[in-house]
Amino acid sequence: MSKAEFSVEDGPAPRIEARGGWTMADGIARIDAQIRKFTETTLDKPLIIDMAGVDNLDTSGAMVLQRTMQACGARADLSQPLKGFENVSDHHKVLLEQAAGNLVSCETPPPRASWLVVLERVGxxxxxxxxxxxxxxxxxxxxxxxxxxxxxxxxxxxxxxxxxxxxxxxxxxxxxxxxxxxxxxxxxxxxxxxxxxxxxxxxxxxxxxxxxxxxxxxxxxxxxxxxxxxxxxxxxxxxxxxxxxxxxxxxxxxxxxxxxxxxxxxxxxxxxxxxxxxxxxxxxxxxxxxxxxxxxxxxxxxxxxxxxxxxxxxxxxxxxxxxxxxxxxxxxxxxxxxxxxxxxxxxxxxxxxxxxxxxxxxxxxxxxxxxxxxxxxxx
Amino acid sequence: MAPENIIEVRGVRNQFGTQVVHKDLDLDVHRGEILGVVGGSGTGKSVLLRTIVGLQIPKAGKVEILGKQIYPKRASAKEINEDIGILFQDGALFSSMTVAENVMAPLREHHPEISDELAEEIAGMKLSLSGLNEGVGEKMPSELSGGMRKRVALARAMALDPKILFLDEPTAGLDPIGAAKFDELIMGLRDNLGLTIFMVTHDLDSLIRATDRVAVLAEKQVIINAPLDEVRRSNHPWIQEYFGGPRGRAAQGSNLASQSA
Incomplete structure (x- = not known):
């Protein structure tokens, strides 16, 4: 098991090279913040993700990759879930396809103004x-x-x-x-x-x-x-x-x-x-x-x-x-x-x-x- | 190539007071299969499940999961718990947490460094994979129907991408449509994620549709552990009654009909 890693080539056609084990056990949570930052800077440019170096993938890793991909251009094109990915192994394909259709976040609603909450509670x-x-x-x-x-x-x-x-x-x-x-x-x-x-x-x-x-x-x-x-x-x-x-x-x-x-x-x-x-x-x-x-x-x-x-x-x-x-x-x-x-x-x-x-x-x-x-x- | 054993149980003895539940029980589960465990009431199906995951300590024998020993010497709990997910009979959701928090609980426990956003996204995806709609995450478990509770429990069991999923009567209490969908869900998980599934069930339809092999518990042991057709040919009186009874024949007949259609 190797750690989850990636390197980025920026420019008009940004490219992510993913390497190692993209699983929770190998540290998806650790690199998630970096990927998020990258996503913010490259919004709406056609992105390529090279999966050649990925030796292990789980649903969470597939989710992070798909999220990044969909944020950068190929947004929600469900008919082509693998668009933008290169060198994907057969086993990983299934996971990426599955992740594409299930990108849902259960965001918690933002807390309301505290004085309102106090009033409501008193009432x-x-x-x-x-x-x-x-x-x-x-x-x-x-x-x-x-x-x-x-x-x-x-x-x-x-x-x-x-x-x-x-x-x-x-x-x-x-x-x-x-x-x-x-x-x-x-x-x-x-x-x-x-x-x-x-x-x-x-x-x-x-x-x-x-x-x-x-x-x-x-x-x-x-x-x-x-x-x-x-x-x-x-x-x-x-x-x-x-x-x-x-x-x-x-x-x-x-x-x-x-x-x-x-x-x-x-x-x-x-x-x-x-x-x-x-x-x-x-x-x-x-x-x-x-x-x-x-x-x-x-x-x-x-x-x-x-x-x-x-x-x-x-x-x-x-x-x-x-x-x-x-x-x-x-x-x-x-x-x-x-x-x-x-x-x-x-x-x-x-x-x-x-x-x-x-x-x-x-x-x-x-x-x-x-x-x-x-x-x-x-x- | 001989199939690889992902779970190995040897000579296990379970006993409550003077009542012996299992005696010299052996069981193999192969990697990537769906194993159905059946048996009459009180033959210790749930006890066997609890023994394998380490919740019940046997009196004697040997239990191994993924080559790590559960009994007699227990490997570190954390090491094993990341690799297994359990769906308890009634879901066993934490009633003081919302659905989303329930699914995030194992994530936060095993990966304390995880950000809120990532945890919410992973929880959302697992719930969606389990066939639940958006918006269910904010609900409390007590507001859900039985079928939804089972789906949430499945999402929670899968939160860490386990290698083995233990299901205790997953389709009990579901309507036939819901039960069939649940079977499909489980088969899909096995195919897409390469899970091994250990399923205690009474549902003949699930047994016929979903399982690769069936283990029958009787006389304090696993009397047969083989593909369903082979099990059905066994002469054991309980097996004959189980599959030869009116319900067994009906389930078999409807499955044949749906296959030929």
Whole structure:
């Protein structure tokens, strides 16, 4: 194999003498720029290409030769594809003829002015947000309808599926949720006590832990964890079913994908998230109590007594009431984004990300609304 | 002159768990031929293809492509990958890239110095050679029909002018007209570019029209590897059923009719 080379005789009748291996492997890409430059200077003059020295040719090499030839005069005369070539071997003839008929470039369209693109993106994003909000609301409506239908026709209920999702989204998350809330309880107690100690009010750490963990942290952190853990898995699972046409197959069989895929997941989280939130609340208290006992000299008995005395049950109720709402939001967003997957694996990844971001946003938004609501109620 | 072996498989054994797919399998592919590989479902046609290109590592045996060893000792991947192109069953186009970018991907990988213009021109020509129109380059793979995806995949497989083309059921899922055109395309490539083609197929029409030789996989081995007429004369019950069945006879009959016409 020898390298691709060429030499040029300029003048009224320019002549290219091609030598060596005109293949990608022998460096077509290397000499392409030189040939282009030559082509620009000799436009519209009858060109001769001498192929005597070419010992190897591939489709790319043939393409470059034909392109050069056609740019210089013998433009697109398809009846004589070999016009202008000299000393072509039989084997190379076929390639040159083939290249002559297939000179097509897939040029990418030039990029538009950047400010236009920015404007377009802003507009598109705004429309998308509004559109998606509308779609999610109608999806929520559809899911609600299916759930009430399930109550009316209990035969439609899929207990196996619900239990399965409760296991993977609830039971399997017990350890991580428990550990996390224990640590959060401990951190709140510790940080609170450090600040409160300056006022000699260390003992109020008990109230701090009790109220914050029962009312907010337990349920909110559980929801955040489940959104990351189960919301994304719902989207990925339903999305890949969508890509493989499994959902179309269901519809063709008369199975409503909302019944088969969405309702069980929503029900599972409706039940699992409150259970996990309860666990989180209790273990948060335990974490706070442990720090109080070990580092702050508040013995467990005192911690228990103060918690019972001062922390009213209302705090606990306020926390737990939010849990099923969070569960519903996470499941619905996860399933909705899964159903929206179109076309490619790329879209599946994008939708999974959107699913987590949206459900986190929604959980925190709902939490804020609840806070305002309960404040107005003086609860 | 004895034909030159471009692929040589000797004594290959493939096994998944306790299930043996290939046992002492031998196969020769000659330079410049179109070899059709047939066999019942689950006889390991695709596994054989994957073994030859080095995607599946066999338990024992020897595999050589163009005199370079794939197994037991693997020659450098780059050296071999420039010489082979693979058309996977469903195209396996990269879904995050446009059609043109898909075809340019192997070019840019193996020739990083290539200019954008040249890459676009080469990609355009390969797409045109595969029978696709202008303008398809900007589309995403998910916007294409099954037949177009296969053509794009063929263009991508040919991007580097490979010496051997591996096709996994190239005509499956195409309509008869599209399938016939695909056969012609493949025969044209072989004639014009001197390619060797290894084609796993179930399409009897393609087998009859396009292949020079047919290898039949059964009983964990290649039981026969010969020109179609010779294969059809074999007494093996599976071969008899395959070519003697209603579809086999129909395909044969229509081909004879078109030849005499």
């Amino acid at each position: 598109q994003a705004t429309e998308n947000i509004l559109d998606e909000a509308l779609h999610i609301m109608s999806f929520v409506g559809a899911v609600m309808v299916r759930m009430f239908e399930t109550i009316r026709h209990p035969g439609r209920f899929r207990p196996t599926s619900v239990v399965h999702h409760m296991e993977s989204a609830g039971l399997n998350a017990l350890f991580i949720v428990g550990l996390m809330s224990f640590l959060i309880g401990a951190v709140v107690a510790f940080m609170g006590a450090t600040v409160l100690a300056e006022f000699g009010a260390e003992v109020f750490a008990v109230e701090l832990v009790g109220i914050s963990v029962l009312r907010e942290f337990g349920v909110l952190l559980t929801a955040i964890l489940i959104a990351g853990r189960s919301g994304s898995s719902f989207t990925a699972a339903i999305g890949s079913m969508k890509l493989r046409e499994e959902i179309d197959a269901m519809q063709a069989m008369g199975i409503d994908p909302l019944d088969a895929l969405v309702v069980p997941r929503v029900l599972a989280l409706l039940i699992a998230v409150p259970c996990l939130a309860f666990l989180a609340a209790i273990l948060g208290l335990v974490g706070g109590g442990a720090v109080c006992a070990l580092a702050l000299d508040i013995p467990p008995a005192l911690f228990m007594a103060r918690t019972q005395e001062i922390i009213v049950i209302d705090n606990f109720i306020v926390g737990m009431v939010k849990a099923p709402v969070f569960g519903f939001a996470i499941a619905v967003i996860g399933c909705y984004q899964g159903m929206m997957v179109r076309g490619s694996a790329e879209d599946l990844g994008r939708r999974t990300t959107i699913s987590v971001v949206q459900s986190l946003f929604l959980v925190i938004l709902v939490d804020a609304l609840f806070a305002v609501f309960f404040m107005e109620l003086d609860y």
